[in-house]
Amino acid sequence: MKSNLTFVEKGTRFLVNYSALIVLAVLIVVFGTLSPSAFFSLNNLQNIFVQASPGGVVALALTITMIVGEFDLSVGYMASLAGLLVFGFMVNHHDSFILSVFYSLGATSLLGLISGLIVSRLKVNAFIGTLGIGFVAVGIVYSFSNGALITGKTPHIVDTLGLGSIIKIQNLTLLWICCIAILWVVTERTPLGVHMRAIGGQARAAELVGLPVAKIRMWAFVCSAFLAGFGGIMLSMRLGSGQPNAGNGYLLDGFSATFLGRGFYRAGEFSVPGTVVGALILQVGYNGLAIIGMPTAAKYYFSGGTLVVALALGTIAGSYHFKLNDRKRKK
Amino acid sequence: MLAKNKNTRRMISACTAVIAAMGLSAGVTSQSQATTKTLGLIIFNGQDTFSQLAEKGILAAAKTNGWTVKTVDVAGSVDGANSAIQNFVSAKVNAIIATVVASTSLKSGLAQATKAGIPVVSQSGGLAPGIAGNVTSVNDVSNAAPLLDMAKVMGGKGRVLAFTFKPGLPCLLRENTLDSVMSKYPNITVTKSELPSDGHAAYAASTTAAWLQTNASYSGNLAVWACYDDPAVAAISSITASGKKAFVYGYNGSADALAAIKAGTMKGTVFFDPIATGKATFAAVLTSLKAGKKANLGTIAAPFTLITSANVATLLP
Amino acid sequence: MNSMTELILQLKNVSKKYVGLTALHPSDLDLYSGEILVILGSNGAGKSTLLKLMCGAESSDSGEVIFLGAQQKHWSVATSRSLGVEVVHQELAVVGELNPIENLYLGRELVVHKRWWPFLARRVMRKEGSDLLRSLGAQLSSLKGKTVELSGGQRQAVAIARAVGWGEKLIILDEPTAALGIAETAEVEQMIRTLRGRGLAVVLVTHRLDQAKNLADRVAVVRQGRIVGNFLKADIEVGKLAILITGEESASVV
Structure with a gap:
């Protein structure tokens, strides 16, 4: 597989395949230059990772559905629901931590199963189906707590998970890393992962070779809801309370991270490592802007700007591959 | 043989790039030290009129005392408020004011501020461990x-x-x-x-x-x-x-x-009076700094008036 | 046909009716190993119905399907596939986003069981997959890039190779060169000859007379839901075929 590309072409290809990583590196250099002592302190690096962790898990949830060619608008609400429920069970019902987590994730997984059935079996558009289930999740939040935050005495493990760390790495970050590792193995190193990508690529072709398209899509929604709930629980550990709408904002950040991720690992496609880089880009940006003391408006310019850039890069990466191959073919 | 395939190579290059970028930018600059005192201000809902005016009061009081203020509007996100406190701690501010957001939801942020010895004063967010004082008109x-x-x-x-x-x-x-x-x-x-x-x-x-x-x-x-x-x-x-x-x-x-x-x-x-409330909040910051690490001012009440048709003229010409 | 020839699939008196429309009148067709059978016909003549009956995608309203001498009561895609029948579909043969190796093994990946979960045996698949492609004379520019980045001919080669990898008895190709240029068509035609050489029964659905003439050991012409002609190689005349396809004496032959 010799490539007969010119230097410029090689350079362009590098830019396209690694665009997200380049953006991340540029951000690190810029903020590091502007405020080296604050930005590069161990404490701040820990902060960046721990702040990215709950949302990073929710972004992974979204990525799973995106890989199979669907999407899940309910992830933010699912995160809020699980985060609220876990405190509700611990504080109001005095359940153990493990049991509370089990109930909360059970609830979101069940809702995910319903989304999955609605979308994959009843063929309802994912946009409508998952939005509907998301509202159901909000409804459960309000009937469970009347919209109030839940706080009170909780088992010790909540503080340990939310605030503790092992060898300088915060526990929440470790949980994120575990999710990344497991999902990377499943999506990149198992037959299921190949099947998921095949379904996301060309569902009809996947069906013709006998893959259980509807079933895999359905389980993707369950997995997404489970992960979103897990991210929500991590968030509530971080907040020290169950908040009825704390996770809602993760939907949009999750989308940004997922799309930014198309500029890394599998250029032009969604992938677990790509989403991780995407989530870090957002968090480094938010953190850096806060540290150098930029006005609030800057954060929104950054959010909006990165989303647009992410989409543009993804599209460029996709179309660039075609052009390159046109050239190859003509040779 | 290190990089057996494209994806492994990408992972390795990702890590290398990040580390290189960190090293590069750490090398090219030196530390700068702030001489004036800095306040980190967290606005929970910047679209709320009262919050806007209270912010004005805080800014005015800070200016009079020669402080600079870094403001973050977290747009109703409690997670964002926690991150904001942590980021302010990283940025080594001298004190932090959190407005409106429930103090009981600021656990990880307050934990870091406490560890760093930076006082956090709440305006209308309630008391919680790690909050030096809560200035509130709500009683x-x-x-x-x-x-x-x-x-x-x-x-x-x-x-x-x-x-x-x-x-x-x-x-x-x-x-x-x-x-x-x-x-x-x-x-x-x-x-x-x-x-x-x-x-x-x-x-x-x-x-x-x-x-x-x-x-x-x-x-x-x-x-x-x-x-x-x-x-x-x-x-x-x-x-x-x-x-x-x-x-x-x-x-x-x-x-x-x-x-x-x-x-x-x-x-x-x-x-x-939102501006007076803002000023009172900043005053609480100064008090808590004087009181030192164990500052506990509790709830600080801000004055109020019931406005009806009878007395509205005193506020509106 | 040589002495090794074996009767693979027999369609006896099969037919298919859809609501208000007879797609195929009762017909007979036999498929032999080591033989390329070309099915010719214009659009809507009943070619694809015939193809679906062969692979079990549709069940016949009448008659019987006999595979290697055994009557098949429930002839479905799953059954036919398990017995070594593979179809190369015209459009959706491969998933563009996957690489050629992933496409070759899609749905039947080789795995290493690591106690709790099956992992892809990536190295084995790459080795065996590239050997298979090479043995069929397919030359791919890359095995690691996305399949969509390959040329049309190379993509078709991947699709055919997959069919060969799993179809041990019968390969059915639906218009495999419809979207290809001259050079690429020649490559794919060469691959099809290789399949015959391997002793497989090959069915090629096409509307190109020249291709039929080039490749076929036997030609079946379908028109208006009936098999109107069944010729051995020696009897193939392009002019006669054209008339059978269109049903008109004056049909021009290109």
């Missing part, structure tokens, strides 16, 4: 003032539509006061409506219209109470449109509410 007396006036003008009987918002602490406390005050008026029926997480005004307007519709044939006293002014003011248009009469009450004394009271479409609100 039982001010909460009850419009409710008592409402019960009086209704003659102790009628129907009330109450807009509540549990995620906001002042609203939650006022709702508690609503419950306790109204329990003494058995002839007043209260219908609660919880405001959604956003779009309060539109929600209040449409809910009021619907509520008036269901009470179209009711001839007794009607009133609309909201835990802050904006939904109350939004309800007025629906009341006017329906042709029914209803007493409208709110809190904060926003410009819109004061104008409505002057016009006679709104019955009452509680006025907190």
Whole structure:
């Protein structure tokens, strides 16, 4: 597989395949230059990772559905629901931590199963189906707590998970890393992962070779809801309370991270490592802007700007591959 | 042989790039030391009029004392508020003010601020471990003032539509006061409506219209109470449109509410001087710094006035 | 046909009716190993119905399907596939986003069981997959890039190779060169000859007379839901075929 590309072409290809990583590196250099002592302190690096962790898990949830060619608008609400429920069970019902987590994730997984059935079996558009289930999740939040935050005495493990760390790495970050590792193995190193990508690529072709398209899509929604709930629980550990709408904002950040991720690992496609880089880009940006003391408006310019850039890069990466191959073919 | 395939190579290059970028930028610059003191200010809801004015008060007080202020509007995100505190700690500010956001939800942020010895003063967010003091206009007396006036003008009987918002602490406390005050008026029926997480005004307007519709044939006293002014003011248009009469009450004394009271479409609100509250909050910061690490100022009350048609002229020319 | 020839699939008196439309009148067709059978016909003549009956995508309203001498009561895609029948579909043969190796093994990946979960045996698949492609004479520019980045001919080669990898008895190709240029068509035609050389029964559905003439050991012409002609190689005349396809004496032959 010799490539007969010119230097410029090689350079362009590098830019396209690694665009997200380049953006991340540029951000690190810029903020590091502007405020080296604050930005590069161990404490701040820990902060960046721990702040990215709950949302990073929710972004992974979204990525799973995106890989199979669907999407899940309910992830933010699912995160809020699980985060609220876990405190509700611990504080109001005095359940153990493990049991509370089990109930909360059970609830979101069940809702995910319903989304999955609605979308994959009843063929309802994912946009409508998952939005509907998301509202159901909000409804459960309000009937469970009347919209109030839940706080009170909780088992010790909540503080340990939310605030503790092992060898300088915060526990929440470790949980994120575990999710990344497991999902990377499943999506990149198992037959299921190949099947998921095949379904996301060309569902009809996947069906013709006998893959259980509807079933895999359905389980993707369950997995997404489970992960979103897990991210929500991590968030509530971080907040020290169950908040009825704390996770809602993760939907949009999750989308940004997922799309930014198309500029890394599998250029032009969604992938677990790509989403991780995407989530870090957002968090480094938010953190850096806060540290150098930029006005609030800057954060929104950054959010909006990165989303647009992410989409543009993804599209460029996709179309660039075609052009390159046109050239190859003509040779 | 190190990089066996494309993806492994990408992972390795990812790590290399990040480490290289860190090293590069760490090398090219040197530390700079701030001479003036810096305040980290967290605005929970920058679209709220009271928050905007309180921010003005804080900024003015900080300027007088020669402080610089870094402001972050977290747009209602508690997670964002925690991150903001942590980022302020990284940026080595001297003190932090968190407005409105419930202090009990700032666990990881407060943990870091405490560890770094940076005092966090809350404005209207309540007390929690790690909060040096809470400056609040929300207390039982001010909460009850419009409710008592409402019960009086209704003659102790009628129907009330109450807009509540549990995620906001002042609203939650006022709702508690609503419950306790109204329990003494058995002839007043209260219908609660919880405001959604956003779009309060539109929600209040449409809910009021619907509520008036269901009470179209009711001839007794009607009133609309909201835990802050904006939904109350939004309800007025629906009341006017329906042709029914209803007493409208709110809190904060926003410009819109004061104008409505002057016009006679709104019955009452509680006025907190937001700028004075902001200044008081900054004063609490200075006090807590003087008090040192173990500063515990508790709840600091900000003054209030119940505004009705009788005294609105003192605020509006 | 040589002495090794074996009767693979027999369609006896099969037919298919859809609501208000007879797609195929009762017909007979036999498929032999080591033989390329070309099915010719214009659009809507009943070619694809015949193809679906062969692979079990549709069940016949009448008659019987006999595979290697055994009557098949439930002839479905799953059954036919398990017995070594593979179809190369015209459009959706491969998933563009996957690489050629992933496409070759899609749905039947080789795995290493690591106690709790099956992992892809990536190295084995790459080795065996590239051997298979090479043995069929397919030259791919890359085995690691996305399949969509390959040329049309190379993509078709991947699709055919997959069919060969799993179809041990019968390969059915639906218009495999419809979207290809001259050079690429020649490559794919060469691959099809290789399949015959391996002793497989090959069915090629096409509307190109020249291709039929080039490749076929036998030609079946379908028109208006009937098999109107069944010729051995020696009897193939392009002019005669054209008339059978269109049903008109004056049909022009290109």
